[in-house]
Amino acid sequence: MLVNPLLQPRTFTAAELAGGLNRTIHRIKGTQAPDVNNGQPVTAGLTLGAFDAIILLADHIAAPSTTRPYIQPNGVISADAFGAFPSTAPGSRIEIYGSNLSATTRAWSGADFSGSSAPTSLDGVSVTVGGRPTYVAYISPGQVNAVVPSDAPLGQVGVVVSGPAGVSDAYIVMVEALRPGLLAPPSFQASGKQYAAALFPDGQTFVLPSGAIPGVPSRPAKPGETIILYGIGFGPVTPNVPAGTLVGQLNSLSNPFQMFFGSTAATLAYYGLAPNLTGLYQFNVVVPNVADSATVPLTFSLAGQGGTQTLYIAVQR
Template sequence: MASTSLVPKASTWTPPASSPTTPASAAARRINLSPAFITTSSWSSARGEVSLYLNGRLVASRNPTDLGVMAAALNPDQLVRLFLDDDNEWAPARIALFRVYAGPLSATEIRDIYAAPFTSTIGLPKPGFQSSGIVNSASYSAANAITPGGFFSIFGSDLGDDFGDWGQSFVNNIAPRRLNNVRVLVNDQEAFIAFTSSSQINAIAPDNLPDGPVNVVVEYSTLRSTTVATQSRRINPAVFRYTPENSRYLAATANDGSAYIGPPNLFGTNGFLSGLALRPARPGEYVVLYGTGLGPTTPPVPAGQIPPPRTGGYPLSNSSEIRLTLNGQTTSVVPAYSGLSGFPGLHQLVFLVPDISNGDYETVLVVNGT
């Protein structure tokens, strides 16, 4: 079970500044490849290195100006993968796979490569994962991993090449169904993709899924995984932790946004996390927990959609059936708020911390008996 840390009341904290905006990803670079040379359209501004792979094996990682020497020894029809890193912490790595030509590329071939330089799948294995690799994104449990409108994660291999999230990909406040050329189907319905990498996908399940077995497929470009079965359940509550794999502390904030809730040295940062205070909760204050899979809301919000502003928010339809306990002591939830946050697939649970002694408290959330 997870714990919430509590200490006596203290002074009011100053509200945080606005969250920083994540810079947009760097533009993809165009690559023209032949057995004798590699040229690019914009290497003059590149700050990073390029790694050259032959048939999946790393050959060298050098400054772009040295790649011509490496390319001279290539043979026609050899598969070549380029890994481009712009040395920018916000920019996802770029990967391209091309077949070596016997001579210079024709104008048509160059145009084709320029139009889609990072979508070739020649020689790549199809995405692979198992039922045990489909889990609830908050609990990391494979039991009833999928909930309509809730977050789930897929762990496997060759799930895609680009590392990145959906930050710049919302259209009309709706999350992307295809991200970094990756698509996930649940019972042939498109999920909403939040994050992709070669080994992990985070997504929001579509609406209208049955309770019971469902089938999951991952598509990367033209590659399609085998169909993998898992379980879906209409309500399967889970609360996010600071580190899902092993942390005993729930991810929580003060209701006024002034602090993260947890032991001050949880991350070795001496009471701060991302510029905010990191401290135990205080009796008499409202604390926010973050979860997924808590069930539908009234009024309903379609899966993958940012909820439009609304007085009173989007409370859970079954909010009267929620119970939260700290070491067995029931605390009030209904008078506060339990429902969607301002983010797709993410629920909030706002509760009043009871007047109890300092310490770590086992926290249990029950929704509709689950």
């Protein structure tokens, strides 16, 4: 109850209304007070008339101050540049957003690896998915990136961030057997189209309409040229390479895979985990003989299922 026992009106400050008691339930007396409707929020600057009183209910109790890691709503996605899906897959990469996730900011380096095995913690920060330790690639106060382990259980599981400041509450995420996405960062949007970040073998020039993105070397691809795309979440490979391992041998996707330019299937020179990297798939694709266009639809099929991204690529003879 909030009471003004004075002979004149009194205005209550935000500090005096602290504690989360900020919703009017019933006015006991109000002949001199301004209008305050029953059930309406009041947080500061509330004036009560002489001898007036109202009953307040906790409408919002502020969360206690804490330095524990906190994962925000919608705070776990597959890597943003690869589709930013709300679900993930074993061996894929996830991004975790929130606060107090880490006291330091850095990515993993060669010194963090043990032989070919990626680190499961950086500066004391670790992540589990379904109780299984992940491979931590990047840490910062507001974002942590990790590679999902091969043995992550499928279905709805908890993601937990642990560190020197404590342990987060579990954030529930769906782990699917496959959750494929091609590298197509938001910065590769041009003329209202989302382009895949396909590279020529020089490793510097991207497959885009010439000059489509200022500062990005680019040109359309020609039929017969080989271009390189990257992805995450494409599932197991043969021979097997466990998640969190630097890839030291050539391999190929275990599930049937095709890539299409429009409705035309492309020849695949390589489709597996990228050599000398961790958790990243590489596709060396021979551009098929399709009509010139700055917006050729680029799609794929994995294990009989089509991808969910809407992507384009530029082809010109």
